[in-house]
Amino acid sequence: MNRTKACLIFNPVAGQSDPEQDLAAIRALLEPEIDLDIRFTTEDVDGDTIAKEAIAQGARIIIASGGDGTLSATAAALVGTSIPLGVISRGTANAFAGALDLPDTIPAACEIILGGATRVVDAALCNGLPMVLLAGIGFEAETVERADRQAKKRFGILAYLMAGLQELRELDSFTVEIETEDKVITVTASAVTVANAAPPTSILAQGPAGVIFDDGLLDITIVAPASRAGAIAASYHLLRTALNENAAAERNDIGYLRTRRVIVRTDPPQKVALDGEIIGNTPIDVECVPGGLTIFVPRDAAPPAPLEKLEGLPELTIESKPVVGFEE
Structure with missing residues (x-):
């Protein structure tokens, strides 16, 4: 049986929780059903860059885990594509998750990625x-x-x-x-x-x-x-x-x-x-x-x-x- 493959973009310095524990929890919940290609953001490489590289290499699902900066940067790379974005919010404000009616806990976010339907939502361009x-x-x-x-x-x-x-x-x-x-x-x-x-x-x-x-x-x-x-x-x-x-x-x-x-x-x-x-x-x-972004939503x-x-x-x-x- 073919397993779903996804690129997980993980920010190891997001929020105030333990990143190693967070990543272990995400892997425990998702890896039984999804093959994860895990990539880490750094000060020099953000979610946008990683997502574009993953897409160029054939990724068909992108999952972002981090704060609002990581989530927004990753989503930016998907605008105008039909590639769905899974969101696991681990930031300070968690504005991205709140804006799109997404949960801000790892178990609930993973549940949506595994079983939630995709939805097409708007994006925008600001000075390009x-x-x-x-x-x-x-x-x-x-x-x-x-x-x-x-x-x-x-x-x-x-x-x-x-x-x-x-x-x-x-x-x-x-x-x-x-x-x-x-x-x-x-x-x-x-x-x-x-x-x-x-x-x-x-x-x-x-x-x-x-x-x-x-x-x-x-x-x-x-x-x-x-x-x-x-x-x-x-x-x-x-x-x-x-x-x-x-x-x-x-x-x-x-x-x-x-x-x-x-x-x-x-x-x-x-x-x-x-x-x-x-x-x-x-x-x-x-x-x-209109309809610029595809996202897993509940x-x-x-x-x-x-x-x-x-x-x-x-x-x-x-x-x-x-x-x-x-x-x-």
């Missing part, structure tokens, strides 16, 4: 780079940069909270121009998030509520608080929105919309975090790739939410434009 989760501009990008590997290793998910609190002390606003297929929006904001998929913990992406990862659209959230107190209140409101997927944001300092493609320009330029990694500064051009996505809410944002202007493409 594959994007599975989201691009954060402003506050979120600055927070990601503050939460370094050492802090995450020591404090876990609290590293992001501490970084966010530190960043809140230096909260800045900037002018942002958001160009979609049919309008140009200009507004003053402190954070803009363009999400293909996002877990509830990515609260700055939760304006529309229940970010949908297979609707062919990007979810854009604009956070424009007038003060630090307003930023805290807006963040708390977005957290409640995240926990109640059917209730979109209803504050005047939070706006959202959905679109297939968006160009975001800012003045002054702002840092951009793409799937948890800083990639440079604005502007960004993000386009959804259940259906959340139901649709309203497409947009922009009223009440400070210094807001909206200019309609004909649907004839984007100005480059």
Whole structure:
């Protein structure tokens, strides 16, 4: 009988658990049914590189085990292919698993890989780079940069909270121009998030509520608080929105919309975090790739939410434009 073959991409420095025990547990669960070609990431070789090599050598299933960086990098290599991705999340935030409704324990993740159905979900391209989760501009990008590997290793998910609190002390606003297929929006904001998929913990992406990862659209959230107190209140409101997927944001300092493609320009330029990694500064051009990724998943996505809410944002202007493409 022919056994299933898969390449397992394993990050030995992810999370706070014992990597040797983790790998032994994965092998004990999967190897009775799957022939594993186990490859390790290093500081110089990430999941994207390993996955491309494995695909070139004929791999038909890719399994990634590590933190969000490893999972996103591996998934990026599979965008536009029909090769299914199995996810075994062992990171600090486990945002990737949360965004796609996947478990974050080894036994449950392995069970899905062995018996779960595959599902086609969306991906995206951000300035030509594959994007599975989201691009954060402003506050979120600055927070990601503050939460370094050492802090995450020591404090876990609290590293992001501490970084966010530190960043809140230096909260800045900037002018942002958001160009979609049919309008140009200009507004003053402190954070803009363009999400293909996002877990509830990515609260700055939760304006529309229940970010949908297979609707062919990007979810854009604009956070424009007038003060630090307003930023805290807006963040708390977005957290409640995240926990109640059917209730979109209803504050005047939070706006959202959905679109297939968006160009975001800012003045002054702002840092951009793409799937948890800083990639440079604005502007960004993000386009959804419908059905770009095949993944093992256990259940259906959340139901649709309203497409947009922009009223009440400070210094807001909206200019309609004909649907004839984007100005480059």
